[in-house]
Amino acid sequence: MSVSVTFGEDDLTEQASETAGRLVSEGVPQSLAAGDPTLWGPEAAPEAAVRLGWLNLPLTSRPLLGEIGELVEWARAEGLDHVVLAGMGGSSLAPEVITGSADVPLTVLDTTDPGQVRRALEDRLESTLLVVASKSGGTVETDSHRRIYEKAFRDAGIDPARRIVVITDPGSPLELSAREAGYRVVLADPNVGGRYSALTAFGLVPSALAGADVERLLDDAAEVLPLLSRSEGNPGLDLGAALGAAAVAGRDKLVIEDGLSEISGLPDWIEQLIAESTGKSGRGILPVVGADPGDADDELLAGIDTDGVVTVAGPLGAQFLVWEYATAVAGRVLGIDPFNQPNVAESKENTAKLLDRSELPVGTPILVDGPVEVHGELPPGMEAPKNLSDVLTGLLEAIPSDGYLAVMAYLDREAAFDAPYPEGASFEEMTDVWSAADPATLRGMLAVRTERPVTFGWGPRFLHSTGQYHKGGPQNGVFLQITGAVENDLEVPGKPYTLGRLQLAQALGDLGALASRGRPAVRLHLTDRAAGVAHLLAASREV
Ligand SMILES: O=P(O)(O)OC[C@H]1O[C@H](O)[C@H](O)[C@@H](O)[C@@H]1O
Numbered sequence: 001m002s003v004s005v006t007f008g009e010d011d012l013t014e015q016a017s018e019t020a021g022r023l024v025s026e027g028v029p030q031s032l033a034a035g036d037p038t039l040w041g042p043e044a045a046p047e048a049a050v051r052l053g054w055l056n057l058p059l060t061s062r063p064l065l066g067e068i069g070e071l072v073e074w075a076r077a078e079g080l081d082h083v084v085l086a087g088m089g090g091s092s093l094a095p096e097v098i099t100g101s102a103d104v105p106l107t108v109l110d111t112t113d114p115g116q117v118r119r120a121l122e123d124r125l126e127s128t129l130l131v132v133a134s135k136s137g138g139t140v141e142t143d144s145h146r147r148i149y150e151k152a153f154r155d156a157g158i159d160p161a162r163r164i165v166v167i168t169d170p171g172s173p174l175e176l177s178a179r180e181a182g183y184r185v186v187l188a189d190p191n192v193g194g195r196y197s198a199l200t201a202f203g204l205v206p207s208a209l210a211g212a213d214v215e216r217l218l219d220d221a222a223e224v225l226p227l228l229s230r231s232e233g234n235p236g237l238d239l240g241a242a243l244g245a246a247a248v249a250g251r252d253k254l255v256i257e258d259g260l261s262e263i264s265g266l267p268d269w270i271e272q273l274i275a276e277s278t279g280k281s282g283r284g285i286l287p288v289v290g291a292d293p294g295d296a297d298d299e300l301l302a303g304i305d306t307d308g309v310v311t312v313a314g315p316l317g318a319q320f321l322v323w324e325y326a327t328a329v330a331g332r333v334l335g336i337d338p339f340n341q342p343n344v345a346e347s348k349e350n351t352a353k354l355l356d357r358s359e360l361p362v363g364t365p366i367l368v369d370g371p372v373e374v375h376g377e378l379p380p381g382m383e384a385p386k387n388l389s390d391v392l393t394g395l396l397e398a399i400p401s402d403g404y405l406a407v408m409a410y411l412d413r414e415a416a417f418d419a420p421y422p423e424g425a426s427f428e429e430m431t432d433v434w435s436a437a438d439p440a441t442l443r444g445m446l447a448v449r450t451e452r453p454v455t456f457g458w459g460p461r462f463l464h465s466t467g468q469y470h471k472g473g474p475q476n477g478v479f480l481q482i483t484g485a486v487e488n489d490l491e492v493p494g495k496p497y498t499l500g501r502l503q504l505a506q507a508l509g510d511l512g513a514l515a516s517r518g519r520p521a522v523r524l525h526l527t528d529r530a531a532g533v534a535h536l537l538a539a540s541r542e543v
Pocket residue numbers: 088089090091133134135136137138139142194195276341344463464465
């Protein structure tokens with residue numbers, strides 16, 4: 001089964017077909033199929049020359065299946081039934097979707113929250129297989145997870161070499177250290193960037209270890225591959241032309257829904273692909289995930305196997321390839337380089353500098369409201385707030401008419417599930433309890449109070465995704481960061497910082513990068529996390 005791209009609106013059909021026609025007259029489908037790196041201009045060409053390998057992955061990844069099969073057999077023979085994946089952005093988002101859609105369990109560590117990492121560590125360590133996935137081999141979060149697990153395994157009398165599999169690019173520092181340590185290493189295709197790597201070892205190895213059928217993904221992607229060199233009936237070209245043309249015409253907020261889909265969580269993967277690929281040079285498409293479509297003129301609704309203004313229907317393996325192709329095409333229409341991420345490094349550098357200091361510059365709160373401290377830059381001209389509710393109202397009012405509010409929570413993504421519920425509670429009652437303890441609930445509560453899009457991201461996960469767009473895209477965002485007190489911190493073995501300190505330094509580093517652009521950027525610090533979330537949700541209720 002292949003992928004279909006359909007439009008539910010005449011204006012968009014017209015714009016897309018006009019743009020696709022222009023791209024065809026410029027020979028884009030043929031050039032892309034041939035791997036021409038000059039399609040995004042001379043400045044982008046050197047990077048594009050080593051970033052187009054994803055175009056052929058349905059074929060070039062096939063030889064990996066044998067190696068994957070052996071790994072799966074080894075893990076089974078060793079009785080390793082808890083697969084933990086340490087990887088950021090492109091090194092974990094695809095496995096999360098693949099295993100979610102296949103309904104097989106995978107614990108993803110893309111956090112520096114000590115509580116969340118501790119929860120994973122305390123879960124079946126005896127039978128845990130840790131997959132350490134990093135293309136560059138130098139990502140601080142992933143490096144920290146590896147160090148923490150190595151120590152935990154050793155402390156439990158387990159040889160880490162029997163429990164760790166590494167996925168990385170050939171020649172990375174991680175490859176070298178992993179070989180020295182005697183770990184199993186799977187090398188990835190170096191000609192594919194992180195966010196285009198779903199069908200490389202990064203997507204396939206952890207997913208297969210967790211029990212997903214990855215051959216099927218390649219089969220489904222292989223079916224759509226021949227369509228991608230066509231001028232007509234090319235779903236990647238049609239989708240890319242639509243996304244690009246809509247954005248150029250001012251519809252640059254992409255609400256992505258997968259309500260009825262059997263595919264679970266693809267919008268989160270698309271979010272990284274589109275935000276990091278297009279959000280630069282003051283331009284870009286802002287993906288909005290987990291939101292109901294609004295009435296704003298600049299919104300475009302994309303439905304995955306469910307009706308949207310653009311509907312993309314088809315199996316997961318083929319969807320990966322079509323969205324990658326479409327993103328590359330939209331990049332050309334927007335006139336940006338879809339393969340770099342020039343502004344991601346900035347927050348990382350800020351964080352590294354902060355970690356060198358003896359004390360983190362947390363500053364003095366502008367306001368304290370119960371368990372919530374307010375720090376940072378309030379929107380210019382805003383009246384001095386009396387309480388948290390005023391702060392939230394001020395931020396909502398400061399969103400420009402073409403802008404958005406980004407909520408970024410550097411907290412434990414799973415803590416809400418620890419909230420106590422009454423004995424004998426129905427599933428519905430339990431869900432209510434969880435959602436009342438979940439910081440992500442804030443997104444919807446604020447969204448009903450504004451016409452503008454509200455996004456939500458877990459830090460530091462989003463730094464490897466929408467973080468690029470926040471800093472490199474159009475400068476019309478308003479930023480609300482949430483951090484929390486750490487009760488039970490975790491040492492990062494061999495490093496002078498704890499996970500909690502790293503997490504806070506990441507938040508402060510990004511806040512600094514946003515504030516330096518003159519954007520309103522407020523940090524709410526929860527001095528008691530559970531009470532703080534409850535207080536924040538109460539304050540966010542419409543008045
Ligand atoms: O796989 P790694 O080298 O560890 O990189 C993981 C992620 O980190 C970076 O911040 C990039 O912006 C992402 O595109 C990438 O997916």
